[in-house]
Amino acid sequence: MSVADLLWVEKYRPRSLDEIIDREEVVSRLKSFIKIGNVPNMLFVGPPGTGKTTAALALVNDLYQGSASGRFLELNASDERGINTIREVVKDFARSRPSTGVPFKILILDESDNMTQDAQQALRRIMERYASVTRFILLANYQWGIIEPIQSRCAVFRFPPLSPTHIREGLIRVLEKEGVSWSEEALEEIIKASRGDMRKAINIAQSASGGSKRLTKESILQVVGVLHPREIREMINEALNGDFVSARKRLAKLLYDDGLSANDILREMNNELMSVEMDERKRLQVVNALGEANFRVSMGADAEIQISTVLAALVADLK
Amino acid sequence: MNGSKLSWVEKYKPKTLDEIVGNDAAKKDFIDWLQRWDRRGKAAMLHGPPGVGKTVLVEVAASTLGYRLIETNASDTRREDYLENVIKPAAFNRSLFSSRLMIFFDEIDGISREDSGALNFILELIESSRVPIVMAANDPWSPNLFRIRDKVYMIPMHRIRVQSIVKRLRDICRNEGVRCKQEVLMLIAGRSEGDMRAAIEDLELLYSSREDVDLEEAEKILSYRNVEKNIFETLRMVAFAPTLEKASTSLSSSEEKPEDILEWVFENVPHVLPRQSLYRSLRYVAEADALFKQISKNSLWRILPCFYHKLASAFLVAPQKNRASFSFPTRMRERFKRFQHEKNFRELESFFMKDLHVGRSTFRRDLIPLLRLLSKNEDFRRSMLNRMVDQHLKELYSSVILGEARKRFS
Ligand SMILES: Nc1ncnc2c1ncn2[C@@H]1O[C@H](COP(=O)(O)OP(=O)(O)OP(=O)(O)O)[C@@H](O)[C@H]1O
Ligand SMILES: Nc1ncnc2c1ncn2[C@@H]1O[C@H](COP(=O)(O)OP(=O)(O)OP(=O)(O)O)[C@@H](O)[C@H]1O
Ligand SMILES: [Mg+2]
Ligand SMILES: [Mg+2]
Numbered sequence: 001m002s003v004a005d006l007l008w009v010e011k012y013r014p015r016s017l018d019e020i021i022d023r024e025e026v027v028s029r030l031k032s033f034i035k036i037g038n039v040p041n042m043l044f045v046g047p048p049g050t051g052k053t054t055a056a057l058a059l060v061n062d063l064y065q066g067s068a069s070g071r072f073l074e075l076n077a078s079d080e081r082g083i084n085t086i087r088e089v090v091k092d093f094a095r096s097r098p099s100t101g102v103p104f105k106i107l108i109l110d111e112s113d114n115m116t117q118d119a120q121q122a123l124r125r126i127m128e129r130y131a132s133v134t135r136f137i138l139l140a141n142y143q144w145g146i147i148e149p150i151q152s153r154c155a156v157f158r159f160p161p162l163s164p165t166h167i168r169e170g171l172i173r174v175l176e177k178e179g180v181s182w183s184e185e186a187l188e189e190i191i192k193a194s195r196g197d198m199r200k201a202i203n204i205a206q207s208a209s210g211g212s213k214r215l216t217k218e219s220i221l222q223v224v225g226v227l228h229p230r231e232i233r234e235m236i237n238e239a240l241n242g243d244f245v246s247a248r249k250r251l252a253k254l255l256y257d258d259g260l261s262a263n264d265i266l267r268e269m270n271n272e273l274m275s276v277e278m279d280e281r282k283r284l285q286v287v288n289a290l291g292e293a294n295f296r297v298s299m300g301a302d303a304e305i306q307i308s309t310v311l312a313a314l315v316a317d318l319k
Numbered sequence: 320m321n322g323s324k325l326s327w328v329e330k331y332k333p334k335t336l337d338e339i340v341g342n343d344a345a346k347k348d349f350i351d352w353l354q355r356w357d358r359r360g361k362a363a364m365l366h367g368p369p370g371v372g373k374t375v376l377v378e379v380a381a382s383t384l385g386y387r388l389i390e391t392n393a394s395d396t397r398r399e400d401y402l403e404n405v406i407k408p409a410a411f412n413r414s415l416f417s418s419r420l421m422i423f424f425d426e427i428d429g430i431s432r433e434d435s436g437a438l439n440f441i442l443e444l445i446e447s448s449r450v451p452i453v454m455a456a457n458d459p460w461s462p463n464l465f466r467i468r469d470k471v472y473m474i475p476m477h478r479i480r481v482q483s484i485v486k487r488l489r490d491i492c493r494n495e496g497v498r499c500k501q502e503v504l505m506l507i508a509g510r511s512e513g514d515m516r517a518a519i520e521d522l523e524l525l526y527s528s529r530e531d532v533d534l535e536e537a538e539k540i541l542s543y544r545n546v547e548k549n550i551f552e553t554l555r556m557v558a559f560a561p562t563l564e565k566a567s568t569s570l571s572s573s574e575e576k577p578e579d580i581l582e583w584v585f586e587n588v589p590h591v592l593p594r595q596s597l598y599r600s601l602r603y604v605a606e607a608d609a610l611f612k613q614i615s616k617n618s619l620w621r622i623l624p625c626f627y628h629k630l631a632s633a634f635l636v637a638p639q640k641n642r643a644s645f646s647f648p649t650r651m652r653e654r655f656k657r658f659q660h661e662k663n664f665r666e667l668e669s670f671f672m673k674d675l676h677v678g679r680s681t682f683r684r685d686l687i688p689l690l691r692l693l694s695k696n697e698d699f700r701r702s703m704l705n706r707m708v709d710q711h712l713k714e715l716y717s718s719v720i721l722g723e724a725r726k727r728f729s
Contacts, residue, residue, distance in 0.1 A: 003671065003706050006693075074676060206689075206693070226692055227689065227692065258683060259661065261683065299612070305585055305601075305605055306608065308604075312600075312601040316595060316598040317595065
């Protein structure tokens with residue numbers, strides 16, 4: 001028994017390209033690949049919960065028509081060990097060439113922008129060597145997190161945040177299947193909090209519905225704060241108030257206790273920094289520090305040390 | 320603290336042989352030797368690492384067997400008049416009504432080789448004394464002692480086992496009415512390296528002003544003592560160095576590993592610099608970090624001085640606001656705990672990831688909070704546990720997800 005049926009996001013993930021909401025251009029191109037029976041290496045880029053994994057899995061499913069097992073593999077590429085695993089897996093693929101049907105297998109590499117530059121360099125060679133038997137679908141939140149030579153080997157597909165209308169469509173689809181009723185303002189709250197992230201929207205709906213089968217504005221507001229902890233904003237505020245040590249502690253909590261990735265923290269900080277109130281010259285300095293931290297972390301430097309400089313930039317007063 | 324109060328090491332100094340923990344063979348050997356002793360018997364030497372009970376064993380054995388102890392230590396033996404006027408008469412004691420005497424040269428490896436007067440005196444005494452002569456030393460192989468070594472009966476004493484130390488510490492805690500956590504006692508005993516004195520001192524340090532200390536706090540307090548003075552000294556020298564060159568040299572000549580120095584600087588910069596300078600300072604630290612990663616990856620050790628320059632600069636951007644408040648790096652202290660925690664996370668996520676088609680970041684960012692919320696519901700929790708075949712997995716789920724849930728929502 002799988003845990004998939006316990007979580008709505010998974011239970012109602014579209015199985016086929018036809019069920020995917022919006023993303024029309026992507027879907028039509030993917031369908032044309034299926035028609036010709038060949039697929040290029042691809043890079044799906046976009047923020048969380050926008051259908052990247054969904055589209056990749058649906059493509060595999062439609063392509064192999066239900067007999068996908070053994071013909072594709074999903075890997076998480078976020079750590080160094082990942083690259084060796086990938087090498088092994090791909091080697092195995094090469095050995096066991098599928099005799100019937102489509103002459104290649106598909107490797108889905110999740111969070112490939114979390115791979116270090118070195119791992120990406122290694123991946124580049126792997127992609128070349130096994131090009132005849134394997135197609136890669138790289139999933140990433142940021143295009144610039146992927147090194148140029150890999151980008152140039154891939155067809156790039158963009159997955160921007162979903163529009164409120166589409167989030168609504170996806171939500172209603174799930175709620176109806178679950179037999180949950182909703183008030184209009186509850187729906188509005190979810191859509192607002194989701195910021196175009198379908199996973200977020202569905203997760204909020206599931207946790208707010210509890211056992212009651214009814215979504216109200218109150219139940220939504222109750223879970224939103226927990227699902228999206230305000231910790232990053234609090235950390236920024238602490239730094240702005242001059243309390244660097246507390247801010248750094250909170251950063252350590254996010255990194256080590258919650259285990260968040262440096263990329264997620266940096267992205268969230270970036271979002272917050274745009275809206276929080278501060279002197280524009282200071283904002284410039286802070287955003288500059290953020291960029292530097294981002295770059296160095298992607299080169300393998302220490303996340304806590306690098307992000308701390310951003311906090312320090314927030315502390316400093318400009319004369 | 321009250322000046323007249325005894326330290327715990329003094330207060331809990333064993334009064335009877337039974338109270339002396341461990342080293343049973345040495346205890347028996349020494350008592351047997353004493354009881355066998357006759358005028359032609361040789362002298363005995365207890366030897367072993369510090370704080371295992373050498374001095375105490377001699378003192379307790381003497382009082383148990385009815386000896387009066389004439390005790391000297393390294394500083395007394397230098398004084399010839401003392402040897403002549405106190406020790407000699409005791410050694411040739413003929414008085415019938417005074418109690419039996421025993422002469423004790425404690426810390427005898429402290430005698431310097433040049434002090435041939437004292438050594439000759441002791442050698443002579445060993446041959447002719449009418450009362451037992453006992454010695455204690457940490458290092459019996461010290462060249463100072465080689466002439467004595469062959470003439471005495473050697474009794475080795477060993478480091479005390481962790482369990483024995485823990486037991487003794489627990490007795491002391493009970494007597495002092497403090498609540499002690501087993502893991503804290505284990506920490507103290509483990510760090511003591513078999514030295515009971517050090518263990519009791521650490522115990523007093525932790526509990527003399529508090530009734531309860533948790534492991535984390537204990538580690539924090541004790542790690543201070545463990546750290547070599549060295550790194551504090553280095554940091555102080557760097558922080559107050561007149562020139563960049565001097566500061567940088569102090570860092571590079573430290574015995575700490577470069578990556579550990581980085582940790583010390585990163586921890587302490589915000590403690591000693593004014594807020595205004597933090598950004599400039601931390602940028603140097605961040606550059607040093609990035610540079611070090613390159614250095615170790617590409618074996619660019621010849622540019623290591625640049626790394627030290629950057630770290631030194633981190634301190635030199637501004638005058639220090641605070642003289643001596645360096646602290647032990649949190650990241651070094653927490654390393655093991657964080658490693659364990661991360662391991663748990665990874666085991667748990669490898670279970671969820673394959674069913675839920677999410678990567679590591681998404682799992683942490685979106686799914687953990689979701690699971691925590693949903694797990695408040697009894698039915699959900701049960702269904703989830705039902706899907707986990709592996710007992711270990713259930714435990715992880717309970718500690719990582721539910722444990723947190725309880726804390727947050729109860
Ligand atoms: N375009 C879509 N149409 C229908 N459902 C969607 C769509 N996009 C996302 N969803 C829903 O949201 C969930 C998460 O989407 P998906 O796993 O594809 O996100 P992702 O883009 O891969 O995010 P991440 O970057 O975090 O991996 C899916 O299980 C599905 O239920
Ligand atoms: N075996 C033991 N059992 C109980 N307490 C002990 C024992 N060993 C040491 N202690 C405690 O440590 C204190 C110091 O012990 P002692 O002076 O005998 O050490 P030592 O072996 O002579 O060390 P050094 O080599 O440093 O002189 C004692 O007062 C007592 O409190
Ligand atoms: Mg995904
Ligand atoms: Mg002693």
